[in-house]
Amino acid sequence: MMLNLFDQFMSPTLLGIPLMLLALSLPWVLYPKPLKRWLNNRTLTIQSWFINNFIKQIFLPMNTEGHKWAMLLTSLLIFLITLNLLGLLPYTFTPTTQLSLNMAFATPIWLTTVILGMRKQPTHSLGHLLPEGTPTLLIPILVVIETISLFIRPLALGVRLTANLTAGHLLIQLIASGAYFLFPLMPAVALLTSTLLFLLTLLEVAVAMIQAYVFVLLLSLYLQENI
Amino acid sequence: MADRPVPVVEKRLMDVKLGELGTWLGGRDFTPNGLISAVRRGHDRYYNKYINVKKGGIGGIAMLIVGYVAISYVWEYDHIKHDRWRKYH
Numbered sequence: 001m002m003l004n005l006f007d008q009f010m011s012p013t014l015l016g017i018p019l020m021l022l023a024l025s026l027p028w029v030l031y032p033k034p035l036k037r038w039l040n041n042r043t044l045t046i047q048s049w050f051i052n053n054f055i056k057q058i059f060l061p062m063n064t065e066g067h068k069w070a071m072l073l074t075s076l077l078i079f080l081i082t083l084n085l086l087g088l089l090p091y092t093f094t095p096t097t098q099l100s101l102n103m104a105f106a107t108p109i110w111l112t113t114v115i116l117g118m119r120k121q122p123t124h125s126l127g128h129l130l131p132e133g134t135p136t137l138l139i140p141i142l143v144v145i146e147t148i149s150l151f152i153r154p155l156a157l158g159v160r161l162t163a164n165l166t167a168g169h170l171l172i173q174l175i176a177s178g179a180y181f182l183f184p185l186m187p188a189v190a191l192l193t194s195t196l197l198f199l200l201t202l203l204e205v206a207v208a209m210i211q212a213y214v215f216v217l218l219l220s221l222y223l224q225e226n227i
Numbered sequence: 228m229a230d231r232p233v234p235v236v237e238k239r240l241m242d243v244k245l246g247e248l249g250t251w252l253g254g255r256d257f258t259p260n261g262l263i264s265a266v267r268r269g270h271d272r273y274y275n276k277y278i279n280v281k282k283g284g285i286g287g288i289a290m291l292i293v294g295y296v297a298i299s300y301v302w303e304y305d306h307i308k309h310d311r312w313r314k315y316h
Contacts, residue, residue: 007306014302022302026295030288032274041279043288089292091299091307 005170009097023093027082051078058220066227069220076105077216084165084208088201097169099162106157109219114150117226125226153222157215164211168204175200 011020034044054077055070080096087094095101117125129146130139179193235247236254243251255261277287300307 010306012303012306014305019299019302022295022298029270029291032278035279041281042283043278086292086295089296089299091296091303093299093303 005173008169008173009166011093011098019093020095020098023083023086023095026086027079030082031078058217062220062224063227066220066223069223072109073216073220076109076219077212080105080161080212080215081209084212085205087165087169088204088208094165094169096161097166099158102158102161103154106161106215106219107154110154110157110222113219113222113226120227128225153218157218161211161215164207168200168207171200172197172204 011018013019031047032044034040034048039045040048051074055074058073059067059070083094083096086092087096114125129143129150131142131146134142175193175197179190179197182190182193235243235250238251240251256265273287277283277290
């Protein structure tokens with residue numbers, strides 16, 4: 001019997017060491033460094049191919065100034081994807097379900113883009129507060145709305161990631177418990193629930209990757225506006 | 228074959244006799260640098276054996292992941308033991 005559905009999101013500690021530490025340091029182990037050889041092993045080749053494709057995709061529309069951010073955004077993407085995907089394994093802890101972690105990722109990077117934009121080209125960044133072609137009467141209201149939307153961005157980024165992952169994990173737990181308890185009573189219904197569970201797990205794998213990608217993509221878009 | 232005498236501390240773990248275990252443990256380097264270099268050496272051994280090979284498969288990473296799942300289970304056991312199916316809780 002689940003005593004509390006949200007217990008899975010508490011960071012457990014063993015001998016005073018939180019599991020969060022292990023979960024956060026695991027991605028470091030899984031990605032080896034490229035060797036000083038012409039041809040690498042298979043794992044490294046796949047890894048380099050993936051990273052190169054991602055960088056091409058995100059940084060092509062950006063001007064050269066923005067390319068300095070490639071390492072930060074790529075490491076962020078790899079970190080988030082690994083954390084999300086590892087959280088789908090049984091008994092593991094997903095640090096990205098904690099709002100504190102996601103806000104800690106979103107707020108500093110967003111703030112950097114805003115401050116950079118304000119310093120280098122203040123007129124241009126302030127110009128983003130007013131979309132082109134608005135009727136003159138609407139200008140004051142629209143500026144206020146756009147400012148609010150600017151300040152909500154880090155909150156939206158953090159909460160989007162947290163909510164998606166938390167909801168996914170909760171759903172998996174609920175449907176799995178449903179299938180488990182229905183099995184002795186009504187096997188046919190339990191079979192349907194198990195199919196639903198399977199499809200949901202596939203969805204969760206996709207969501208894990210997509211959410212990390214969206215996070216980094218939006219940050220790169222904010223960067224493009226301001227740099 | 229008579230080997231040259233090696234100081235106890237420098238032997239590998241499998242070569243240390245049971246009685247010498249205490250001396251061996253006492254002489255090991257437990258400073259942060261020492262711990263990090265031990266982790267580094269272990270990592271290099273694993274990497275060069277299972278991942279940095281010409282035709283590596285999924286086994287190298289799969290072992291790491293299964294180990295991670297096992298460690299997470301041990302870590303969360305106190306938490307999970309309340310989820311057992313009992314008639315009376």
